[in-house]
Amino acid sequence: MEVLAALNLGDFAHYFSKMAMFPVFDLAYYIVSILYLKYEPGSVEVSRRSPVASWLCAMLYCFGSYVLADILLGHSPIDYFSNNSHVVLASAVWYLIFFCPFNIFYKCVAFLPVKLVLVALKEVVRVRKIAAGVHHAHHAYHHGWFIMVLTGWVKGSGVALMANFEQLIRGVWRPESNEIMYMSFPTKASFYGAILFTLQQMHWLPVSKSTLIFLFTLFMAVLKIFMTATHSHGSPFAVIEGLVCPVLFGSAAGGDNHHNGHDASHHAVAAPAAPPSPAKTKEELNEGVRKRKAKKAE
Template sequence: MDPELFLDVANYIKEVHHIAYPLFDVAHFAMSCIHVRDDMSPNFLVVSRKHPLACWISCMLSCFAGYILANALLGEMPLAPLKDPKEVGLASLVWYLIFYSPFDIVYTLCKWFPVKLILSLLKEVQRVHKVHAGVHHTAKMYPHAYLVQVIIGVVKGAGAGFSKIAERFIRGTWIPTGHEFLQPTFPTKACAAAALLFVAEANTTYITAPHSFVYLGVVIFFVYFKFSSMMFSIHDPFMPLENLFCATFMGGVWDAISRALMSAREKPATKVPGVANGDADKKKL
């Protein structure tokens, strides 16, 4: 491919979120509301019909979780994302269609695999935009706080995972163990990797590629693994690396050695009674 053409494509992908507004926001809102609705099962009808306010609040929290949590961590107004009536109105319209469309046609259409695949891939493109925006915004406030930049990037990109426990609590379900710190999902891990890459690109000289190329590479990474997870059930490519890291540096090796030593000590102890009985039998003879 011509390098100039490739650079133009990279620049277009970087700005496509603004060019194609509100396509990516609609995809994000739709997938967020679908996730909340699926998480309600089998109490979907009870919550949506008898408690529509709780249903709406939990969906809005999921739709704007990244911005709300990031603002709260940075000392800004947490409800600032809700000040735009156009965004709130669009999210509310998507919520209403997902939960209350006639004959459930909108939800059924969005769950149809080709449509769901398109919505999911659009959501991943927007997720990269959120991670980058979070890192860039935090870098302006705290230029040398690299860990804070990574944290805000992760929160903005995967905020719905961290707000899940609050969403369930609003709907009357309390599952204290169901949160990202105990069970991090692939989007959270991918957002962490992307945030680290964006921070390293901005603060080191090791990455010499143009910023648009780096951004495009992250988009391809997110889209590729989302496509793979939906088509081939490849859900977490980080798992083998995590298992190797934990086995090597988080006590796995020493635990295995301890178990081997314990089993080696127990084997002679189990043989002693048998030897003693054999000697006693010889004496009787």
């Protein structure tokens, strides 16, 4: 804490934690979220065939975390849609990304330097949502540590945990891409962040909430910018998980020692291998689709 005081982060962190998210940060969040929706295979065709289904998927990409958190806390899942300004803003972004003439808006926000800025702003919103989720759960369940972690995790993970439901709306069914089975980096980071904010909420972590928000936002933004700029698909947690998981669970993270022998060969022949993670698959598809579209445009 002396280090933080020496750096005079207290006042800055307090100011940062009080910054309004609407409209600038929320706009960036909606742009990046719907941009990832457009990267999904078949999403453009769905938008032409059924704009209503495409719009609903876009709203889930933007507000899925609120919907799922409200369900967990016993509220109406459509409560957040009473925020007309947010829904209108997200709808405008959806229309511009999918239907703007000559794909001008899409090309602008998908331009890497612009995208890096938007990705960083999105992480600001993500961390704020994790903190808010833990705070709201604490009000409803004062000593429900697991509920606080779960709600914060859901708030930060967004539509990732609802991916299979969103796929059904688009007429796609990919149960092998279950986010809980193959967690992406944002989902894992949201889970770890929810634990940290729960510890802080219960006064077991000797740091102020505003400082934790600032530090965790910095951590998330830097990593996401680096991963986006370098098209990296690996998880920064892989090294730590590789050391801890064999000790606690007897196998590496996401792996199974039993698959190293005969069963590995059997599954390789009997069934296609499961994707390493939805995030990796999505990022690869993102870049592939973007490059193919760029070539067609030329």
